[in-house]
Every structure is written in C-alpha cells, then in structure tokens.
Amino acid sequence: MKLYQVRKGQFVYYNNELHKVYGVKPMFKLSIHLIKLRDLTQHITNAASVEKYIPRENDSFIFNHKVYTLRNHQRPVAGDYILINNPAPDSLDHYSLNEFEVVETVDNKGVVTSDLDGIKHSEYLLMVPGRAPDSHPIDYKDMINVEENLDDAGPQIVHPYSELSAQLGDIFKKKDSDVLIEAMVVAIEGHTIYLGAGIEVPHEELMDTDKWEFQYNPFNN
Numbered sequence: 001m002k003l004y005q006v007r008k009g010q011f012v013y014y015n016n017e018l019h020k021v022y023g024v025k026p027m028f029k030l031s032i033h034l035i036k037l038r039d040l041t042q043h044i045t046n047a048a049s050v051e052k053y054i055p056r057e058n059d060s061f062i063f064n065h066k067v068y069t070l071r072n073h074q075r076p077v078a079g080d081y082i083l084i085n086n087p088a089p090d091s092l093d094h095y096s097l098n099e100f101e102v103v104e105t106v107d108n109k110g111v112v113t114s115d116l117d118g119i120k121h122s123e124y125l126l127m128v129p130g131r132a133p134d135s136h137p138i139d140y141k142d143m144i145n146v147e148e149n150l151d152d153a154g155p156q157i158v159h160p161y162s163e164l165s166a167q168l169g170d171i172f173k174k175k176d177s178d179v180l181i182e183a184m185v186v187a188i189e190g191h192t193i194y195l196g197a198g199i200e201v202p203h204e205e206l207m208d209t210d211k212w213e214f215q216y217n218p219f220n221n
Contacts, residue, residue, distance in 0.1 A: 005047070006032055009097030012050035013141040014043060018061055019050070020098060038062040038139065040167050041188040053138065055085055055098070057125060060135035063100065064167070068127035069135045076103045076111060081127040084119060093117045100127075166193050166206055171215040182215065 006012070010021045014034055022042075023033035032050060034043045038061075057072040068081065076082055084099045094117065095101065101113035101124075110120040131137065166172075166185050172195070174181040183195035191203045206212050 006050065007097070009099065011037075011053045011055055011098060013053060014045055014050045016140050016142055018053065018139055018141075019043065021050075038065065040064055042168065044189070051141065053141075055083060055125065055138070056136075058132070058135050059138045060131040061138050063127070066129065067131045068129060069132040070125040071128050072125055074126050074128065075121075076106060076126050078103055078105065082111065082113070082119070082124040083127055084124050086123045088120065088123055090118070093119075095119065166203065167217060169217045171217065172206060172212045173215055174211065175209075175213050176211050 006021055006024055008021055008024055012019050012021060012034070014036075018037050019034040020037060021032060022035050025031045025033065030044045030046055032045050032047055034045065034050070035041070036043060055070060057070055060067060060069040062068075063081070070083060080103045082101055082103060084095055084097065084101065087095055087097055087099075089095055095113075095115070101115055101117060101119070103111045104114050105112045110118060110123070112118050137143070166188065168185055168188065170185045171182060172185070174183075181197075181199075183197050183199050185193055186196055187194040193201050193203055193206050195201065201212075
C-alpha cells in the first residue's frame with residue numbers, strides 16, 4: 001500500500017528493501033527519512049516512494065547485520081531485543097511504535113529495558129536470533145532475483161558488502177596519511193559516507209583496510 005501520510009516508526013519498503021521511518025519533514029520535497037534495517041544506513045525519499053508493512057509474529061529480517069525472527073508468546077531474558085509493535089506508554093515512558101529496545105529485567109507484568117522503559121508483555125514482539133524454518137522473510141518486498149544462501153539456520157539473504165558496512169557513529173582512523181585523522185560517521189547517503197570534520201568518502205574507500213581502519217562505535221555495547 002502506497003503511503004501519502006507517513007508516521008514516524010512505520011516499517012516501509014523502499015527500493016525493495018525493508019526500512020523504518022525515523023523522521024518526517026513535511027515542508028521538504030524529500031520529506032521521509034529512513035533507516036535501512038539490515039545495516040542502519042540512512043536514506044531520504046518522499047511518501048510516494050515507500051510502501052507500508054506491519055510486522056507480525058514469525059516474520060524474520062536482518063537488523064544491524066544479524067537475523068531475527070519475531071515471536072509473540074515467548075518470554076525474553078536479559079539482553080534480548082524486543083520490537084515494540086503495540087505501544088501503550090505511561091506518562092513517564094518515552095517509547096513509540098516499532099522501537100527496538102534491549103531487555104534488562106523481566107517479571108509477570110512486563111519488562112524493563114536498558115532505556116528504563118516499563119513495557120507490558122502485550123506491547124512487544126520478541127526478536128529471537130536466527131531465521132526460524134517456519135518464519136516469513138520480510139527483508140525484501142519482492143524476493144524474485146534475490147539470491148539466498150541456505151544453511152542450518154534457514155535462508156540467509158546475501159547482501160552487498162556482506163558484513164562490511166559503515167554505521168552511524170563508527171569511528172575510523174585514516175591509515176595512509178602522515179597526519180593523524182580520526183573521524184565519526186555522521187551521515188550516509190547511498191554509497192557516500194560523510195565523516196566529521198567535513199570529510200566525504202565513497203563507501204568502497206572507507207571499507208579499504210589499507211586506507212581506513214575501524215576503531216569502535218561508542219553507541220554499541
């Protein structure tokens with residue numbers, strides 16, 4: 001279904017791949033700001049170019065380079081990811097539709113996440129690592145011409161760059177320079193990576209280990 005009124009948090013397909021809307025800027029021609037779920041890269045488009053998808057139990061997809069299957073009637077443990085698909089926050093909570101959160105504690109009423117949100121069991125789907133054999137892959141809207149690699153964990157989608165992909169917040173050090181340069185990935189548009197200090201490089205160059213060396217990401221535990 002084409003969207004002409006887009007909400008923050010919605011899952012959508014853009015260029016055939018699964019994204020999440022993280023911002024809507026109605027005053028701009030390219031008003032829809034997206035995060036591609038498989039690698040957390042950012043993209044900008046318009047409402048007519050995206051199609052809505054509502055995540056459901058048994059859907060499977062790649063989130064930040066790792067495969068997960070959504071389960072509804074399975075309790076999480078500390079450290080698990082959950083997807084908040086039915087948000088009903090109290091006044092002191094600040095979570096919203098389709099946010100990803102990490103569980104810290106679990107009781108009979110719900111969970112408390114690392115962001116200190118109290119979430120009832122009816123508000124989320126558990127993200128179980130791996131692609132379950134009975135799952136419904138949603139990485140792509142149209143699976144035609146998409147290669148698959150079948151292994152013991154079920155179908156795994158083969159993506160460009162494999163595991164090599166820059167993320168927002170990544171710190172890289174330039175190796176082929178006499179001057180020490182360390183910079184953070186602050187924006188990604190297509191195959192162009194924007195680093196702090198006004199540095200702009202093609203993705204292929206940043207992934208060249210003879211030129212750049214990944215240091216760490218302060219936002220990843």
